[in-house]
Amino acid sequence: MNINPVSILKEHDLKHTKQRVRVLEEIALDSVAISQPDLEKKLGKEIDRVTLYRILNTYQEKGILHRIMDMNGTANYAVCTSSCSEDHHHDEHVHFNCTNCNKIYCLEVEAPRIKMPKGFTAKTVSSIAYGICEKCNAI
Amino acid sequence: MNINPVSILKEHDLKHTKQRVRVLEEIALDSVAISQPDLEKKLGKEIDRVTLYRILNTYQEKGILHRIMDMNGTANYAVCTSSCSEDHHHDEHVHFNCTNCNKIYCLEVEAPRIKMPKGFTAKTVSSIAYGICEKCNAI
DNA sequence: TAGTATATGCAATTAAATTGCATATACTAT
DNA sequence: ATAGTATATGCAATTTAATTGCATATACTA
Ligand SMILES: [Mn+2]
Ligand SMILES: [Mn+2]
Ligand SMILES: [Zn+2]
Ligand SMILES: [Zn+2]
Numbered sequence: 001m002n003i004n005p006v007s008i009l010k011e012h013d014l015k016h017t018k019q020r021v022r023v024l025e026e027i028a029l030d031s032v033a034i035s036q037p038d039l040e041k042k043l044g045k046e047i048d049r050v051t052l053y054r055i056l057n058t059y060q061e062k063g064i065l066h067r068i069m070d071m072n073g074t075a076n077y078a079v080c081t082s083s084c085s086e087d088h089h090h091d092e093h094v095h096f097n098c099t100n101c102n103k104i105y106c107l108e109v110e111a112p113r114i115k116m117p118k119g120f121t122a123k124t125v126s127s128i129a130y131g132i133c134e135k136c137n138a139i
Numbered sequence: 140m141n142i143n144p145v146s147i148l149k150e151h152d153l154k155h156t157k158q159r160v161r162v163l164e165e166i167a168l169d170s171v172a173i174s175q176p177d178l179e180k181k182l183g184k185e186i187d188r189v190t191l192y193r194i195l196n197t198y199q200e201k202g203i204l205h206r207i208m209d210m211n212g213t214a215n216y217a218v219c220t221s222s223c224s225e226d227h228h229h230d231e232h233v234h235f236n237c238t239n240c241n242k243i244y245c246l247e248v249e250a251p252r253i254k255m256p257k258g259f260t261a262k263t264v265s266s267i268a269y270g271i272c273e274k275c276n277a278i
Numbered sequence: 279t280a281g282t283a284t285a286t287g288c289a290a291t292t293a294a295a296t297t298g299c300a301t302a303t304a305c306t307a308t
Numbered sequence: 309a310t311a312g313t314a315t316a317t318g319c320a321a322t323t324t325a326a327t328t329g330c331a332t333a334t335a336c337t338a
Contacts, residue, residue: 015304017316048318053295055316073212094253096261107259112251114233114266119273120246122235127253127266134258154335156285176325187287192326194285 003028003079012062019047023055024064024079033068033078033095033104068095068104071130076104092124098133105133142167142218151201158186162194163203163218172207172217172234172243207234207243210269215243231263237272244272 005024009016059065068076096105111127144163148155198204207215235244250266
């Protein structure tokens, strides 16, 4: 993913700190989402655990990252591609969670429109497909 | 929901214990899914926390309950309506998570078929719609 | 009814998340 | 450039969640 952490911080009126830049860089490295535990491992003691929590929350609230919960309730983070805002994430694509390697992919597939029963008004829909990813299928 | 805990246990070769019956009864009470924390509160000290964990896992593995993870990574449980088996849950309907009351509904809406990109093979799809439920809309 | 397998409860660990606060750092205004 | 102010960070302490080991209790089988 080709993003510029510094300008993203500016755009969202966030102070430019080396921790924030580092986290965003790390997540943008890969096109697949990274889980919070993996992120912690990668960062090691570069960044305090609590700080990481706070940065991830801020990013998610600001619409810089989106958070995808996997089957086990683990948070996974990916850079928001489209223009997400504080009040609304446009993360309306399907995610794919490989049950073999556990990676989470943001697919280029739009989340399907779903008709709601009377009385229910949906604002967003999250769709996660579980199965085997291209890499694991290739092996 | 009109289920018979005792016969469900028999069907799945699970020993009939009062804790297992109690948990299943409690979850079946309501048509909406119940969160693990709420379940713990409801059961109070009737059942040990660890036992509850084990019962819920067993039920989920056996296909008696299905587990729906909400936005916060909290597990929610609902009785499997259709015939779920150990190897495959037929929980292919859409869930609705009210952002006001937090309840999770199992909708009578089939999960949409989604075309996967080349290389990806999906086994199941989980769709969760977020919004306002009928009750909260009525207020 | 006795014997065996397994479920439960309790205590102890381990892991995850949150909070409070002192200090460091980034930005603003002079 | 500098000083002042607001906020981000790190560390320690809590709180909450989940797991493990083991002795005892309970359900089913023979
Ligand atoms: Mn995504
Ligand atoms: Mn359901
Ligand atoms: Zn894979
Ligand atoms: Zn509601």
